[in-house]
Amino acid sequence: MSIDVNSLIERIVKEEVEKFVESNDKVASDIVPVGVSARHVHVSQKDLEVLFGENATLTKKKELMGGQFAAEECVTLLGSKLNAIEKVRILGPVRQETQVELAKTDAIKLKINAPIRESGKISGSASITIVGPKGAINLNEGCIIAKRHIHMSPKEAAAMNVIDNDFVNIKVPGERGGIFTNVQVRVHDTYTLEMHIDTDEANAFGIKCGQHLKLIK
Template sequence: METNNIEMITKMVIDAINKNEDKGNGFVVPIGVSARHIHLTQEHVEALFGEGYQLTKKKDLMGGQFASNETVTIVGLKLRAIENVRILGPVRSKSQVEVSATDAIKLGMKVPVRMSGDLAGSAPIAIVGPKGAIYLKEGCIVAMRHIHMAPKDAQAAGVHDGDVVSVKADNERGTIFNQVKIRVDDSFTLEMHIDTDEANAARIATGNTVTIIK
């Protein structure tokens, strides 16, 4: 069965479950595990790949975003590096590097846990591409776990943009995640994003589900 068909069936099942649940507690959310990645400005894309360069699409993501074919190397303050870090498009107004806590240790850096876009005072990082390199004085974060929702999903779950909830994974690890930020936008598809550290510790993979327990 094709991946798109599996995703569609999973969504239909989750929608059916949620229609029969009370608001708030019991609302089911699919998981998306987010590996390390980078968002760049057009200026920085050109600094790394050459004048006039445009990111090329590898895979569509939600909200109009896409995983690009382009990858780069990130370098920490102790000159420790991680190669083949994927860039997500389209370009943004600020460049941002998202890593896991394990990545931060490998880079020899102290990286704060932040929501995407909250970059003031975050960690510095160097990025090396095939045509050049850039240095960000701030911009490297460990992404705070969060749930993307369309307005109809937020209404069904009884939550609002900016709320913080807890969720439970009902598997052999029985993990409860606290401090999960709700993000609501018309362009969003229902999905909770956690990083690879969190997913591995809880034995969770993309496509698994968790339940909001508030």
């Protein structure tokens, strides 16, 4: 029986390519890039105009995921006893409510007892004062430490076998490695895969922005 060598080679190559793709898909399905979020502020249009003047708008500096962006505009944060942190960037677009997100170290410096919360859930959170070039806002609540979380699209969530509001663990390699527990999964069509932690968490584990970490369930 004669053998078509070319067909045989073609079939073998195709099988090996399929194995390679399948293997890499399995590896990719548990690898998450990390973004390190510095302290920042989200503002309502009303509060933006108090801080920067009537009809003020945000000037886009850098595109972020989900239609968000880092703005050129910055403010000063005042805590109790007038402790201050200057040049804190605003993220746009404007929101329904103004919110300040800090790392724990920032909260200690400002002498604020900010709770760990999911972004947007500010009821009963810490008070803080925001100062802009045209005015100041005294928030009775709205200052939080953001809960660590992973943004992902529905397709990425399916590949990782997780759903919105699941909680997973993330393994960090290296000399100061360890495991992040209680990492919230947030799924939306506008999201791309990225874990968000604050500067305290990144520094404690020796993590750099853009580093790839492993999801474990």
